[in-house]
Amino acid sequence: MFDTVLDKILEISRDAWVFLTGLLVVVAILGGLWYALQGAAGAAFGGGKMTAMAIMGAIGIVIMVMVAFLVIPEMSTMLQGMQPTPPF
Amino acid sequence: MTAIGQMLLEILRNGWIVLVSAVAAVAALALMSQILKTVSSGIMGANLYVYEAIAAFFGVLLLALFGLLGVPALVQAAQASLPPSAGCGPITELGQLAIMLIGGLAAVRMMLAVFSGVAMTTLGGSGGLSEAMLEAGEAIFGMVIASAALPIATHLLGVC
Numbered sequence: 001m002f003d004t005v006l007d008k009i010l011e012i013s014r015d016a017w018v019f020l021t022g023l024l025v026v027v028a029i030l031g032g033l034w035y036a037l038q039g040a041a042g043a044a045f046g047g048g049k050m051t052a053m054a055i056m057g058a059i060g061i062v063i064m065v066m067v068a069f070l071v072i073p074e075m076s077t078m079l080q081g082m083q084p085t086p087p088f
Numbered sequence: 089m090t091a092i093g094q095m096l097l098e099i100l101r102n103g104w105i106v107l108v109s110a111v112a113a114v115a116a117l118a119l120m121s122q123i124l125k126t127v128s129s130g131i132m133g134a135n136l137y138v139y140e141a142i143a144a145f146f147g148v149l150l151l152a153l154f155g156l157l158g159v160p161a162l163v164q165a166a167q168a169s170l171p172p173s174a175g176c177g178p179i180t181e182l183g184q185l186a187i188m189l190i191g192g193l194a195a196v197r198m199m200l201a202v203f204s205g206v207a208m209t210t211l212g213g214s215g216g217l218s219e220a221m222l223e224a225g226e227a228i229f230g231m232v233i234a235s236a237a238l239p240i241a242t243h244l245l246g247v248c
Binding site: 001002005006009010013016017020021023024027028030031034035057060061064065067068072073075076079080082083084085086087088 | 097098099100101102103104105106108109110111112113114115116117119120121123124126127128130131149152153156157159160161163164167188191192195
């Protein structure tokens with residue numbers, strides 16, 4: 001009865017998922033460039049702490065992107081596998 | 089009477105399946121959006137937003153797990169606590185129909201609350217988890233009231 005509604009919701013969700021992943025890639029690339037610039041500037045001016053912060057930030061971005069692309073799909077699959085049948 | 093009840097229950101079951109699928113889909117989107125918020129806030133140095141995003145990430149996960157695991161268990165437990173109708177004839181049928189419909193309506197209402205909570209968290213709103221818990225509590229309280237009302241109504245109607 002509500003199949004049309006479910007199809008529409010899933011279609012919108014798929015579009016939103018593609019948009020979010022694309023946006024995440026763009027933001028991660030920009031962030032990586034920013035940290036590269038920060039690290040290079042810190043190294044050029046002798047700012048060791050600045051360079052260290054930039055390296056840590058870049059590593060943080062890589063970790064977050066890996067979480068987004070590897071862990072969240074697995075979590076989503078897990079949630080879909082847990083869908084209960086109607087308890088009534 | 090039973091045919092009408094089965095038809096209504098079938099509609100509620102279809103609604104339940106749609107809501108459960110929507111909760112799983114929206115929860116995945118919410119998790120991804122919180123990761124995006126974490127990354128973008130971290131780049132800009134907005135630590136408070138990072139903390140908020142991490143908290144919302146686990147909040148969404150908790151809410152989805154509550155909806156997919158907790159709500160069916162709650163409904164089954166509450167439905168089992170409803171007493172069978174003490175009357176006879178049409179009153180018995182009416183009581184059974186009421187028990188089935190009360191359980192179905194409470195389950196769909198709780199799942200709808202979970203869905204709105206997850207969607208609200210995705211959009212950056214707060215209080216989704218607490219509102220879902222409140223809705224669940226209200227639904228269970230309604231079932232308890234109904235379980236007390238059924239025998240009283242049977243007694244007052246004076247049937248059998």
